[in-house]
């Protein structure tokens with residue numbers, strides 16, 4: 001009788017551990033899925049680009065939509081294609097903004113100093129995630 005009771009306890013303990021492992025696996029799986037999903041959304045650029053001229057917001061454009069934007073009455077041309085934003089034309093003398101790489105990740109920016117144009121990627125999902133992580 002005493003022995004049987006002990007056996008029962010031992011079995012229950014093992015079952016509990018198994019359950020724990022299943023739970024841990026599920027947590028890891030869900031966390032991994034959330035990370036992948038976030039990475040996918042962030043990487044594909046579901047965010048927006050904010051265009052500022054002389055510090056004032058001129059417009060906010062979705063990266064999900066291919067479009068060509070004339071900034072500041074055409075002094076700079078911003079092209080959104082495949083989830084990235086790129087300055088493809090400008091009337092500034094240095095053309096530094098045109099030479100800058102296309103941007104797609106949260107916080108990246110293209111700056112045209114002569115025309116005082118700043119283009120910044122601003123994904124709300126990413127900034128929320130970053131705020132929680134910090």
Ligand SMILES: [Zn+2]
Pocket residue numbers: 090092094095096097098111112113114115
């Ligand atoms: Zn420029």
